[in-house]
Amino acid sequence: MRVLVVGNGPVAHRFVGALSARGHTDITVLGSSRGRNRALVPEVLAGKLSWSDTVLPPWPEGVRVRAGVSVVEVDRRRRLVRTDCGRVHRYDVLVLATGMRHDLTTVGGGVPSALLAGFAGGQRERSVPAVVLGGGVDGVRAAVALCSSGRRVNLVYRQHLPMAGRIGDGGGRHLESVLRERGVELWPHREAVGGDGRTVVLDDGERIDGVGLSCAPPVPNTALARAAGLRVGTGVVVDDRLRTSDPCVYAIGGCAEHVGCAVGDPVAGRRQAATLAAWLSGSERSYRGTPRVSRISTGGVDLTVLGPDAEGVSGEVETVFYRDAARGRYAELVLRDERLVRATMLGLPRGSAAVTQLFDGDRPVPRERLALLLGVPARGDGAVDAHGDNVVCDCNGVTEGQLELAWLEGARDVTALASRTRAGTGCGGCADEVRRLCALFTAPEESVWSVNSS
Amino acid sequence: MVRELVVIGYGMVGHHLVSTLRARDDGDTWRVTVLGEEPCHAYDRVGLSEYLRGRDASRLALGDGFVTDPMVRTRTGTAAVAVDRSARTVTTASGETLGYDALVLATGSRPVVPPVEGMDLPGCFTYRTIEDLERIHAAARAGARSGVVVGGGLLGLEAANALRVLGMRTHVVEVAEHLMPVQVDSGGGGLLNRLVGELGVRVHCGDAVRTVDGHERVSAVSLRDGTVVGTDMVVLAAGIRPRGELATAAGLEVDDGGGVLVDDHCRTGDRRVWAVGECASVEGRRYGLLAPGRAMAELVVDQLLRRPFVAFTGADTATKLKLLGVDVASFGDSHAESDGAVELARDTGDTYAKLVLDSEAERVLGGVFVGDTAPYGRLRALLGRELPSSPEHLLR
Amino acid sequence: MGTEHGSDVSGVDTHCPYCALQCGTRMWDTGGGVSVRPRDFPVNRGGLCRKGWTAPEVLRAGDRLRQPWVRNTRGVLARSDWDSALDRVGKELRRIMAAHGPDAVGVFGGGGLTNEKAYLLGKFARLALGTRQIDYNGRFCMAAAATAGKAAFGLDRGLPFPVTDLAQAEVILLAGANPAETMPPLMRHLEDPELIVIDPRRTATARRARLHLQPVPGTDLTLALGMLHVVVTEGWLEERYVRERTVGFRQVYRSVVHWPPERVERVTGVSAAEQREAVGLLARAERSYVLTGRGAEQHSGGTDTVAAFIDLALALGLPGTPGNGYGCLTGQGNGQGGREHGQKADQLPGYRSITDPHARAEVAKVWGIAPEELPGPGSSAYELLDGLGTSGGARALLVFGSNPVVSAPRSAHVERRLEALDLLVVADFVPSETAEMADVVLPVTQWAEEEGTMTNLEGRVLRRREVLPPPGEARSDLEVLHGLAVRLGQDPARFPTHAPSVFDELARASAGGPADYSGITYQRLDAGEQLHWPCPETDRSPHPGTRRLFLDAFAHEDGKARFVVVEPRGPGETAESAEMLWATTGREAAHYQSGAQTRRVDELVETSPEGTVSVHPDTARRHGLVEGGRARVSSARGSVSLRVRLDSGMRPDTVFLPFHHAGAARANLITNPVLDPRSRMPEFKVAAVWVEPLVEEAG
Structure with missing residues (x-):
């Protein structure tokens, strides 16, 4: 089966890797630019990785890769593709993985976050302040990353609070205070209207010195699909088999639009790639969508947003709120029939990772939501331990009662207690507790009293 | 002697x-x-x-x-x-x-009488004594069909209930974002406003009376946000x-x-x-x-009587009451003002329950309940003490 | 029930029969039985866990095997004597090999066998039988760690340093290891260091950890990649060490940059913040260790998972740096020795490969045969069992020191394969579940009834000494092998039964191999010398043994360690729907391995009488399970019925099954036999299951 892949980004790379691992050999990849992994942008901005690190690892052996080539025409009837250098590639299966493109009409001389070669540059650059344009998850993530690299950062956004649409006012207020505390200068209710690459001019006339960085969300690359007459909405429309309106043409990743996932979700792209590779190798697995997760965890800000935007939720729901202003923690879980519909979690890394797992697997949320959010074991309903005689030495299963009996029978110090009951001879972890109990048995009056009254 | x-x-x-x-x-x-x-x-x-x-x-x-x-x-x-x-x-x-x-x-x-033009017009009443009630009742019998209560606290909602008992169309004007701002937090306030509204009381929060209008008697009230409410009566319960x-x-x-x-x-x-x-x-x-x-x-x-006594140590501001058919309760530090305080709240759409805990989420510091006050008794008894079981178990 | 102070003079210094720590003990014969007391020995510092204290009870277990049993014409096992039993086996083996060739007879060893038994078993298979089909249950225990260790360092010795070094550590990462329950006295060395534990369960070890990472079962490899990503992006890379002492980092870097902690968090459920915290703790510490256990190893990607943790350790400059290191916690008593002396399908004594012409020549010379007579490599443990009674597989099987009916994955299938054999011979000291299926059962000695050596998890060679004679007609495995070899036409002198002389031969056979024992003798051990291999024979003063490896160079020719690029493939099967859960199996404190020994100790049975399943209280409620009730746990391989234990430390999507119980409670009825391609380790730690309540049978 001749498989032709248009696009050489991370989703194409994952698909080709999975396909060749399943034994397919006739795979050709046509990529316009050098395949880069956009998910690493925050670490590039934070100065943790270089721009060259974002280049994808080598393609599996035996895969024909043509970089710097762009496809000009898809002839679906004759099942072939023509490139800008005139070459023709025939296919049995065509997979579009053309990803997304950034609105290049930057405002205020901003550099699209996609084209970061110059921006994240050397040390000299670091002194120039940044003006991040756009208060969505991409904008906040870029601002936080830049800030953590020691650069002065401004964040300009139209709404009254950062990510207000996505996380509502409750979460938005908390995020606002965390960003301020991180040192990000916030410019709400404003928009960039001009600039000269050194300063950005806002719609109310204010001027901020710094380099503009446009973080408006990217849009799917669908030009090729549209020209080929395939059904296109926001992205190239695909079914649960990731098939477009042409049975021999599939689409995965940022360029695709599937009812079950958010456009451009990198995790959805990887899972589509794996499912398509399995499907083309005969597995029955279909792609049922990927729950929408927005995640920021660089630069000391830990924010997770699950599910639709704040106002996208209706009907009978139960909402759980958690606030710990002193530690900058905030959570809002919206549940229906004990399953998550949406959630916002700030400053609760362990808890939000566990909640995301439940959301991703559509699993019910345990009753104890506080313990879940704090990442500690459930407390239970407080029922007293049935037999009451608790085990002191786990390694040898020695209980308090047995120790007391041994003491009564004459084992009056820790060594004697150990040799008679074996308590403390295993890992030694209970030595202090055995010593405390021994003192307790030895001087029952006041020590019992002091123990209880503490 | x-x-x-x-x-x-x-x-x-x-x-x-x-x-x-x-x-x-x-x-x-x-x-x-x-x-x-x-x-x-x-x-x-x-x-x-x-x-x-x-x-x-x-x-x-x-x-x-x-x-x-x-x-x-x-x-x-x-x-x-x-x-x-x-x-x-x-x-x-x-x-x-x-x-x-x-x-x-x-x-x-x-009662506080806000320094508002027209507050002295006939048809404005205070709401504190039986005489006040008698005067309000007389006005109602004399044909007053609607009334505006100034103040959305305990007293204001009590007054609103009085007007409803008299079959009058009732409005409540409260300067805070939600009713009973002393006892109830913002999380519970939204629900309280909605439940009271569902009982036919028009709630105007985050607003205040700019002027009381009318020449011999009260005929309307103009609010700060510009709306004008036609009314036969104004009842003061604003503190x-x-x-x-x-x-x-x-x-x-x-x-x-x-x-x-x-x-x-x-x-x-x-x-x-x-x-x-x-x-x-x-x-x-x-x-x-x-x-x-x-x-x-x-x-x-x-x-x-020269008997042993204990000095006054401030009050347990605990309140539990049914106002206009809505169960409301709060106790202890209901606004989580103690430093490091942590809040856990649950809103099921028609009930709201919040627990305020210490920074280690171990001890109970306060609570707010709207729509269902069943957990109030159990939790108020735990004020200042360690949680015996999970908060969710206590809030069930 | 305690330990009176026997007079120290009459006592015998030996070691506990169970785990790879091999706690030092002193035992003496009290006439009516045997008493045990821990010794102040370096590995256990006077400690002993419950299994060690109660081990003497197994010596006189009620159903202890005291004479051979042979299945009669009516198919019932009947008492017999040694000569008729060995004759019967010898005759059957010759018939089968004549009809179907030497590979028609398989040999299945165990990590509990002494060095002498493991060596002689390997020699017996290659000389007396001439079969390629020999492997052992260590394949279910250490295979993945051994394969990854050898690939990275050029040599595999579980701990390349003594356990006492751990006590000076500041931070220790335990990936998939639970020593507080499986090796309690080891914790005496872990009192002061801060522990980071990776385990889907909140185990006794996790409860004592400073940081507990709780990944989804089967995602440990992805977690290791996330941590390695943090090392390279947060400036923790030991650049000089990586440049001078390793090769292959560049390729690993280019692959691991694509695993930022957020991506790893989504797969594993372990937060990015905790991945960074864990790496920070390890990197900031002056002395830190990375240790792996079965949790990281028993997967279809087990070798790659261990390789990823070794990459992490190498990036932090730990292996071979004084006070730091990488190691893996071997499980069985002689898990280390058991994988060195030739009872493994692809192995010759001295931990050498059976396909290495130089090694074949060396060993053939010691055994007095031509190199060509040595058979080639055979199939791994599960593949050996899977082929029993089939056209390509063995038609007879000799089992020494193992109980595959309980410990092998997909055990119902393994049982059917054992039934299809023409001849099953089991040498054991109690009628284990596998022995009960045998045609011939041969009674052998236990640890307190025999001389020999064991090699513990440090590679420290220890002396096992006889305290009392074996009961009835029980004989040592060496005598059994001798008896069979002679009946198969072998020169008796090739199969000595005197342990010290077997040891001398295995030491000579190991000379020049990575695991060189040639400088070790009983005399030196009995004089109290503490010897870790390699300990080659020298003409000058005796070699002191090697307590710490890799201090100046690794075992590859260029002296450098290898980074390995690994990509996660995920577990062998996926949990299709939200109702399905992940099942992971493992050990509990009261029992040991298949439980054949510990299920015969009253005190341990009282603590853990039956198979259990631990489940999160909320998950239990949703699946209709109650504390103390019964549940059926089913996978694509089969189902098991267990007692329910609620545990709020469990992940809501995971259940835990100890694997020590037999019959319908065997955890391995559900485990997935998919194998790790490089080490052939089965996937014990992850199975997609569904769980339902089981109505309590009446009575």
Whole structure:
């Protein structure tokens, strides 16, 4: 089966890797630019990785890769593709993985976050302040990353609070205070209207010195699909088999639009790639969508947003709120029939990772939501331990009662207690507790009293 | 040798002081004279709107007015006008003077009348006494079909309930973002507004009355946000001012709001004069609820009888009540103001429950409940103590 | 029930029969039985866990095997004597090999066998039988760690340093290891260091950890990649060490940059913040260790998972740096020795490969045969069992020191394969579940009834000494092998039964191999010398043994360690729907391995009488399970019925099954036999299951 892949980004790379691992050999990849992994942008901005690190690892052996080539025409009837250098590639299966493109009409001389070669540059650059344009998850993530690299950062956004649409006012207020505390200068209710690459001019006339960085969300690359007459909405429309309106043409990743996932979700792209590779190798697995997760965890800000935007939720729901202003923690879980519909979690890394797992697997949320959010074991309903005689030495299963009996029978110090009951001879972890109990048995009056009254 | 006690103010706290004294004064060592402005004996002011359900004052009466008790003289309709601390006498409006060995001020408070143009027009009423209710009832019978209550706190919702009982279209105007801002937090407030609204009361929050309009009588109210509400009546329930005038005149210290300054024994600067209830400012802090008032009264009685007593330690501001059919309860630090406090809340759409815990999420500091107050009793008992089980288990 | 102070003089110094720590003990014969007391020995510092204290009870277990049993014509096992039993086996083996060739007879060893038994078993298979089909149950225990260790360092010795070094560590990462329950006295060395534990369960070890990472079962490899990503992006890389002492970092860097912690968090459920915290703790510490256990190893990607943790350790400059290191916690008593002396399908003594011409020549010379006579490599443990009674597989099987009916994955299938054999011979000291299926059962000695050596998890060679004679007609495995070899025409001198002489031969056979024992003798051990291999024979003063490896160079020719690029493939099967859960199996404190020994100790049975399943209280409620009730746990391989234990430390999507119980409670009825391609380790730690309540049978 001749498989032709248009696009050489991370989703194409994952698909080709999975396909060749399943034994397919006739795979050709046509990529316009050098395949880069956009998910690493925050670490590039934070100065943790270089721009060259974002280049994808080598393609599996035996895969024909043509970089710097762009496809000009898809002839679906004759099942072939023509490139800008005139070459023709025939296919049995065509997979579009053309990803997304950034609105290049930057405002205020901003550099699209996609084209970061110059921006994240050397040390000299670091002194120039940044003006991040756009208060969505991409904008906040870029601002936080830049800030953590020691650069002065401004964040300009139209709404009254950062990510207000996505996380509502409750979460938005908390995020606002965390960003301020991180040192990000916030410019709400404003928009960039001009600039000269050194300063950005806002719609109310204010001027901020710094380099503009446009973080408006990217849009799917669908030009090729549209020209080929395939059904296109926001992205190239695909079914649960990731098939477009042409049975021999599939689409995965940022360029695709599937009812079950958010456009451009990198995790959805990887899972589509794996499912398509399995499907083309005969597995029955279909792609049922990927729950929408927005995640920021660089630069000391830990924010997770699950599910639709704040106002996208209706009907009978139960909402759980958690606030710990002193530690900058905030959570809002919206549940229906004990399953998550949406959630916002700030400053609760362990808890939000566990909640995301439940959301991703559509699993019910345990009753104890506080313990879940704090990442500690459930407390239970407080029922007293049935037999009451608790085990002191786990390694040898020695209980308090047995120790007391041994003491009564004459084992009056820790060594004697150990040799008679074996308590403390295993890992030694209970030595202090055995010593405390021994003192307790030895001087029952006041020590019992002091123990209880503490 | 029987000594003379004079109590100025025959409200709920004044009454509680007298009845407690009589219950504990086995040797009848004090003869009491209690002066009350209002024509009737002390009555339950908390459930005032119930009065309209039959207008039978006796159902609200507290006790029998001590008619059979020789040691108590109740003087209703008698206002005290002056206190002479050197002569240790009280002078009434009719010029009569009464000597005292001990004096207790229980003069309570008066509704705040916002400085708004037209607030003096006929059709504006305060909401505190049975007389107020009588006047409101008369206006309703005289054809008033709608009313605007100014103030969305406990008193305001009580007044709104009164108007609803009279079958009137009711509006409530509250300056805070939601009703009962003292007891309920913002999380619970949204639900409270909605539930009260669903009972037919038009709620205007984050707003205030700019002017009361009408030429001979009230005909409408203009709010700050520009809306104009046609109304036949305005009821003031926008907070209270303590009545400390007698104390000021008698040279006793008052706080900046006019509350009579007393120590944690409820004693003024004069060893023979105490102040209890809404008029008192215990070490600068005033308490508008009944429970703290009663605690102050009992504290003073024990001092009069030289019994051991415990100083006033501030009040448990716990409240649990059904207002306009909506169950509301709150206790302890309901706004999580203690430092490091942590909040866990659950909103099921028609109930809201919040628990305030310490920074380690171990001890209970406070709670708010709207729509369902079942967990209130269990949790209030745990105030300041460790959680015996998971918070979710306690909030079930 | 305690330990009176026997007079120290009459006692015998030996070691506990169970786990790879091999706690030092002193035992003496009290006439009516045997008593045990821990010794102040370096590995256990006077400690002993419950299994060690109660081990003497197994010596006189009620159903102890005291004479051979042979299945009669009516198919019932009947008492027999040694000569007729060995004759029967010898005759059957010769018939089968004549008809179907030497590979028709398989040999299945165990990690509990002494060095002498493991060596002689390997020699017996290659010489007396001439079969390629020999492997052992260590394949279910250490295979993945051994394969990854050898690939990275050129040599595999579980701990390349003594356990006492751990006590000076500041931070220790335990990936999939639970020593507080499986090796309690080891914790005496872990009192002071701060522990980071990776385990889907909140185990006794996790409860004592400063940081507990709780990944989804089967995602440990992805977690290791996330941590390695943090090392390279947060400036923790030991650049000089990586440049001078390793090769292959560049390729690993280019692959691991694509695993930022957020991506790893989504797969594993372990937060990015905790991945960074864990790496920070390890990197900031002056002395830190990375240790792996079965949790990281028993997967279809087990070798790659261990390789990823070794990459992490190398990036932090730990292996071979004094006070730091990488190691893996071997499980069985002689798990280390058991994988060195030739009872493994692809192995010759001295931990050498059976396909290495030089090694074949060396060993053939010691055994007095021509190199060509040595068979080639055979199939791994599960593949050997899977082929029993089939056209390509063995038709007879000799089992020594193992109980595959309970310990092998997909055990119902393994049982059917064992039934299809023409001849099953089991040498054991109690009628284990596998022995009960045998045609011939041969009674052998236990640890207190024999001389020999064991090699513990440090590579420290220890002396096992006889305290009392074996009961009835029980004989040592060496005598059994001798008896069979002679009946198969072998020169008796090739199969000595005197342990010290077997040891001398295995030491000679190991000379020149990575695991060189040639400088070790009983005399030196009995004189109290503490010898870790390699300990080659020298003409000058005796070699002191090697307590710490890799201090100046690794075992590859260029002296450098290898980074390995690994990509996660995920577990062998996926949990299709939200109702399905992940099942992971493992050990509990009261029992050991298949439980054949510990299920015969009253005190241990009282603590853990039956198979259990631990489940999160909320998950239990949703699946209709109650504390103390019964549940059926089912996978694509089969189902098991267990007692329910609620445990709020469990992940809501995971259940845990100890694997020590037999019959319908065997955890391995559900485990997935998919194998790790490089080490052939089965996937014990992850199975997609569904769980339902089981109505309590009446009575």
